Amino acid sequence: MTLWYGAALGAVLVFFSAATYLRYRQEAWRSFDVDLRNNLDTLDGEMHEELREARAAAAAGTSPVTQPPLVRAALQSLEEFRLNALAAEIRTGPAGQTLLARLPDQADGGDRPPALSADDWKRASLSGRTEMLVRLNGWHAVLRGVRLEGVADPVLLLVAGPTTPVEETLSSIRSALLELGAAGLLLAVAGGYWLATRALRPIDVMTRQAARMAEAPSSAAPHRLDVGNAEDELGRLAATFNLLLERIESSMARTKTFVADAAHELKTPVSIIRAGSELALSGDGNPERYREALYAIGLESTRLSDLVSDLTLLAEGELLDQPLERRLLDLGEIVQEVARSLGGVAASRGVRIEIEAPPALELRGDERLLRRVAVNLLENAVKFSPADGRVDVRLAREADRVVLRVLDEAHTLSGEERDRVFERFYRSQRARSEGVPGSGLGLAVVQWAAALHGGAARVEPRTPRGNAFVIELPAA
Secondary structure (H helix, E strand, O other): OHHHHHHHHHHHHHHHHHHHHHHHHHHHHHHHHHHHHHHHHHHHHHHHHHHHHHHHHHHHOOOOOOOOHHHHHHHHHHHHOOOOOOEEEEEEOOOOEEEEEEOOHHHOOOOOOOOOOHHHHHHHHHOOOOEEEEEEOOEEEEEEEEOOOOOOOOEEEEEEEEOHHHHHHHHHHHHHHHHHHHHHHHHHHHHHHHHHHHHHHHHHHHHHHHHHHHHOOOOOOOOOOOOOOOOOHHHHHHHHHHHHHHHHHHHHHHHHHHHHHHHHHHHHHHHHHHHHHHHHOOOOOOHHHHHHHHHHHHHHHHHHHHHHHHHHHHHHHHHOOOOOOOEEEEHHHHHHHHHHHOHHHHHHHOOEEEEEOOOOOEEEEOHHHHHHHHHHHHHHHHHHOOOOOEEEEEEEEEOOEEEEEEEOOOOOOOHHHHHHOOOOOOOOHHHHHOOOOOOOOHHHHHHHHHHHOOOEEEEEEOOOOOEEEEEEEEOO
16 A cells, blocks of 8 residues: 555656746746847847937947947947847848857856858848747857848847756756655655554454454453454445454354254253154064054154154245245135145144134235245144134234234233244243143244235234234235
8 A cells, every 4th residue: 555655646746746847947948038139129129229329329430430330339239238148149141240258257267159151141031020049059149130220231140048057957956846746755655554553453453353353262262352443444345344253253152052953852852762763673572562662753754754844844935036936826715725734733632623714815925935834823723622612713904914823722921931932943832741742943934924924923812812913915
């Protein structure tokens, strides 16, 4: 991050410095040349003025006879012209013979003004008042050919200035930009590194915490990341990781509980089946004992089969995101079929099943799971209802929901029992003490299947006795 930040900032500094320098360089040379032209205009104007005065003096007889007006005008112009480190020169004639020249004081022993070629002077003499900008030998010169009144040959005016001051200024600016840019880049890289380490420090802390959690035993605590500031991005990231860790721990805890409870529930029927088979294989030849052993094996095998079926259903819910085959179904028909299939069991206990259902209670769902919901609810109600009791099944459509209510006359569950009745492998103390068969998975399957269809399951107490198991499912 620091290298990328430094490279990007360095590119910006180089671009900005180069653009600034080039713009200043262009303006510096433009101002220098404009200043030369302004001085040339001044010299041109003074030359015309002095020539008029020289002619007037010659006409009045006050001028020396040996000094022509042009020479006097050139002399006076250059004497009054302020050089300011400039060089000035006046030539005349087609060949450009030097009439008069002045050099700045510092040029006497140093750099000389440009030595213009005869071709340059000739082009200038033929150009009228067109200026020529010439760059030679560290000097810039502006050359102009003018026509003076009463003078047959063209007069050439030149003003030149040394470029050393401009070049020294530009060199100083280059050095300053380079030094300031290097210092700025160094400070920016150092600041970027400091900011990067400061910004990434929480991530490094979280990495070390995660590494310690990975190395610690699964039972060791804590298994959460520290959240420094819950409002910034890293705080929200840590909170999200903690939520993920919580879900993983919860899933692992449920898995451990599931495995432990399953092993506990499977242990009893397997033990009974093993004991019955050993009794049958003892070979004492008693048919009655054989019959009892086989009856116990068959009974526990049925219980074991139901238990494995429920475990398989719940395992599907843990492993699959959407283990549903959604089809348009009539819940009333499914309940009627389940009630008929349980008619023999209910009759053996003297329990009546009464169904109240309007026609066409349609919903979209998995027929296998919904049938299992109805079987578990009705079987549970018949199993816990007293002899000569009654189980009422009521179906209705309420708004956009299909509601299934199974009303029994069993012992009314307490508040704690209602809170836990849908837990896996939970069985009430009354059911255990009375020896009512079951694995404690039936209602867990009901709640899971209802939630899988986008619905909910709950239990409500009835007065004076009984419970109402309510299933709400989305209507088609």
